[in-house]
Amino acid sequence: MDVNDPLSLLNFPDFKAMFRIDTSDVVINGNKLTANMTVNNYNIPYATKTSPEQVIGGVVGFQVKVVTALTDGQSCNMTMYNNLVFVQFVKRRQNDELNYVLKLTVPELDIEDKRFTSDDGIWHLINENKRQNYTFNVTVQLEVVPRVNSFASLHDDEELTDFELRGTDGSVHMHRAVLAAASPVLRRMLGGVWRETEEGCAEMPGTTRVTLQDLKNYLYLRTLPDTGVEELLLLSSCYMMPELEKRCVDKLVQNITPEKTLEMIEFAAKNKMTQLMLAVLDCVQSSIVRVADMRNHLQQPE
Known part of the structure; x- marks a missing residue:
């Protein structure tokens, strides 16, 4: 040549x-x-x-x-x-x-x-x-890369907390400034003439106290729970917290199995969780989870 x-x-x-x-x-x-x-x-x-x-x-x-x-x-x-x-x-x-x-x-x-x-x-x-x-x-x-977090020292503070998140079975006390810094939705709520602003509390329908505590732990300490990540993911999407959403998705697909794949697809579709759906489909496309294994799981007698 x-x-x-x-x-x-x-x-x-x-x-x-x-x-x-x-x-x-x-x-x-x-x-x-x-x-x-x-x-x-x-x-x-x-x-x-x-x-x-x-x-x-x-x-x-x-x-x-x-x-x-x-x-x-x-x-x-x-x-x-x-x-x-x-x-x-x-x-x-x-x-x-x-x-x-x-x-x-x-x-x-x-x-x-x-x-x-x-x-x-x-x-x-x-x-x-x-x-x-x-x-x-x-x-x-x-x-x-977690954003620079200066709230860790306030995690256990009770004297300066000035806002309450109320779940279905209990509440968690937090600082308005921390909530406002974490979510544009919460910032508008806290800075406007909303009823929650005047009363110093907000109802969180369908959310347990455990999930609210997980949210607080993440906002102050940047830690994620070992269980209940799906509920935390829903909060992150609802209140426009993309960093938390990304980390929740990553944690959910870390140890994915055929059984969990089907559950996650159903969960993502039901709640319109686009990033989770794409992450799960990536796992299937890359053969981390095989379609044959998913089929076998579906065909197992109940």
């Missing part, structure tokens, strides 16, 4: 293969991506190869790019392949105000838990090598 002859390139058996990174064994489990990537360099003076975009957690797109240039070795008549390996992380949702940190591990390139933030498309250089052909395994872990 004559690399200087465009027709020769077009007649190459797989012309597109020269300009792509082969990606296989892709598994996306909630906020974690693993994949194998193979780079094959051909006798081309200069080439840029990219991998298919993988969307992690439904919120961040991830790609790898390799730029390769050929040079002649100075001490011998050998062709040298100079490879520059880049990665890119880009938010996929419009008006996404959350911040994400991604931990990248690529053992074959001597990279372990290298941290990046999602941004507007910057390509980050992660490796330089002189190999002609090579394969590497990529692991990416996505995390939501």
